[in-house]
Amino acid sequence: MEFLTWLEHTEFSTWMRESDWGHPIVLCFHAVGMALVVGISFMFSARVLGYAKSVSLAAFDQLFGLAWFGFAMNAASGIVLLMAEPRRMPVTPAFLIKMILIVFAGLSVWALSRALEGMERVPAGELKVPTGAKVSAVASIVFWCGAIVAGRLIGYTIGPPPV
Amino acid sequence: MTEADILHWIRDTSLGVAVRQSRWMFATGETLHFLGLSLLVGGILIVDLRILGFLRHISMRSALSFLPFVIVGFVINMLTGILFFAADPMMYWPNPAFKLKMFLILLAGINALVFTLVEHRHALPLGEDDQATTFMKVSAGLSLSFWLLVLLLGRLLPAFEGSTSFL
Numbered sequence: 656m657e658f659l660t661w662l663e664h665t666e667f668s669t670w671m672r673e674s675d676w677g678h679p680i681v682l683c684f685h686a687v688g689m690a691l692v693v694g695i696s697f698m699f700s701a702r703v704l705g706y707a708k709s710v711s712l713a714a715f716d717q718l719f720g721l722a723w724f725g726f727a728m729n730a731a732s733g734i735v736l737l738m739a740e741p742r743r744m745p746v747t748p749a750f751l752i753k754m755i756l757i758v759f760a761g762l763s764v765w766a767l768s769r770a771l772e773g774m775e776r777v778p779a780g781e782l783k784v785p786t787g788a789k790v791s792a793v794a795s796i797v798f799w800c801g802a803i804v805a806g807r808l809i810g811y812t813i814g815p816p817p818v
Numbered sequence: 819m820t821e822a823d824i825l826h827w828i829r830d831t832s833l834g835v836a837v838r839q840s841r842w843m844f845a846t847g848e849t850l851h852f853l854g855l856s857l858l859v860g861g862i863l864i865v866d867l868r869i870l871g872f873l874r875h876i877s878m879r880s881a882l883s884f885l886p887f888v889i890v891g892f893v894i895n896m897l898t899g900i901l902f903f904a905a906d907p908m909m910y911w912p913n914p915a916f917k918l919k920m921f922l923i924l925l926a927g928i929n930a931l932v933f934t935l936v937e938h939r940h941a942l943p944l945g946e947d948d949q950a951t952t953f954m955k956v957s958a959g960l961s962l963s964f965w966l967l968v969l970l971l972g973r974l975l976p977a978f979e980g981s982t983s984f985l
Contacts, residue, residue, distance in 0.1 A: 679977040686973045687966070690850065694860025698884060705884050714875035718863065800853060807849045 661814075662741040671739035678739070684732040691725025693799045696727035696764065703767065703784055710772060711779040743818045749812050753805035767791035792797035825907040834904035844905060847898040854898065855969060858891030862965055866951075867949045869941070870956035878944035919971040926964035930979040933957045 662668055688733040695718045718747055737744050742752050768789035819827075828834060837843045861884045867873050868881035874934050937954050944950060952959070964970045978984070 664935065675977065681972050683973045686969060688850075689967060690856050690859035690864075693853075693856035694863060696860075697856060698860040698864055698887065701884075701887070707880050709880045709883075710876050714873060717867070717872055721863070746951075768849050799856075801842075803852045803856075804849050807845060811845055 656742075662738060665738075668738050668741065671735070672677070674750075680734075681732050681735050681739075685705040685726055685736065688725040688727075688729035688732060689803070692722050692729065693803065695719070695722040695725070696760075696795055700767075700796050703771070703788055703792040709779050711775075711777070712782070713759075713775040716775075740813065743813050744809075746817055747809055747813045749805045749808035751801050753809065756798050756802040756805055760795055760802055763791045763798055764792035767795060803818055826912055826953075827970075828904055831955045833905055834907070837901055837905040843901065847901045851895055851898045851902075851972075853969070854891040854894030856885045856891070858895065859965065859969070860896065860954050861887030861891065862961060869954050870962075871949060872946050877946050878914070878941045878950070882938070882942065884935040898948045908911065909979055910975075912982045913978050914981060914984045915971045915975045919968055919975065922968050922971065926961060929957055929960050929964065933982060934962075 671681070676813070683695070695715075699715050701707070702712070766790055770785055770791055774782060774784075827939060837847075844906065847862070864873065864884045865881050865888070868876050873881065933954070937951070941954055967972060
C-alpha cells in the first residue's frame with residue numbers, strides 16, 4: 656500500500672493524471688493495440704468457424720505477428736494507465752474483471768492453437784476443423800468482447816482512492 | 819436555417835434527448851463503437867496487407883471476401899457515431915479532431931469507391947503469390963493510413979473538446 660501511494664505521487668503518475676496529453680496519447684496506443692489484437696482474433700476465429708474456407712491456416716502467420724505486437728503495445732500502455740491510478744484501479748471491479756477476461760481470452764487462443772496443431776500446412780480444401788477448435792474460437796470472441804465491455808466500464812465506475 | 823439552427827434541431831431530436839437522459843445508451847454505444855472498429859480494422863488488414871504484397875498465401879478473391887466484416891464494422895460505427903453526435907452536436911461540430919476525422923472517412927470512402935469501380939475486377943483473378951498493380955498498392959496504402967488516422971482522431975476527440983482549431 657505504501658508502495659502504491661509512493662507510485663501515485665511520483666512525477667510521472669501525477670503528470671499522467673494532470674496533463675492534457677498524457678491520457679489521450681496513451682489511450683491512442685491502447686486503441687490501436689486493441690484493434691490489432693481483437694480484429695485479427697475475430698478474423699481468425701471467423702476462418703476457424705468456416706468463413707473463407709479457401710484460406711489455409713498458415714496464411715494467417717504474418718497476422719499473428721501483428722496481433723502479438725498489438726498485445727505487447729496494450730500490455731505496455733495498460734501498465735502506464737495503471738501507474739496513473741495505482742490505488743484506485745486495483746479496487747475497481749471492472750478493471751479486475753477485465754484482467755480476468757483477458758486471461759481467459761488468452762487461454763482460449765492458446766487452446767485454439769493447441770486444437771489446430773499440425774494443421775497449419777493442410778491445404779485449405781482438405782482441412783477439417785475439430786469441434787474443440789470451434790468452441791475455443793467462439794470462447795475467444797466472447798472473452799474479447801467481454802474485455803472491451805469491462806474496459807469501457809472502468810472509466811465510468813472508477814471510484815475514489817481508498818483511505 | 820443557420821448552422822446553429824440545424825445543430826439545435828439535431829440536439830432536440832428524440833434520439834438526442836433519449837441518449838442524454840439514458841444512463842446506459844452512450845456507454846453501450848461506445849462499447850459497440852470499439853467492437854465495430856475491431857471488425858473494420860481486422861477485415862481491412864487482410865484486404866490491404868494482401869494487396870500490398872504481404873499474406874501472399876491468400877488469393878485476392880479470398881482476401882476480398884473479408885470485406886463484409888469491414889462493411890458491418892463501418893455500419894455499426896456510423897450508427898453509434900450518429901448516436902454520439904445527436905447527444906451533443908455543439909461539442910462535436912466545431913471540434914477540429916471531429917472535422918478532420920469526418921473528412922478522412924470521406925477520403926477513405928472515395929478511395930474504396932475508386933478501387934471498387936476501377937480495380938476490383940482486375941484484382942479478383944489474382945491468385946496466391948500474384949502481385950497487385952502499383953495503383954492497387956497505392957490504394958491499399960492510402961486505405962490503411964486513412965483508417966489508422968480515423969481511429970487515432972476518434973480517440974483524441976475528447977482532448978479537443980472546446981477547441982476550434984488544432985493550434
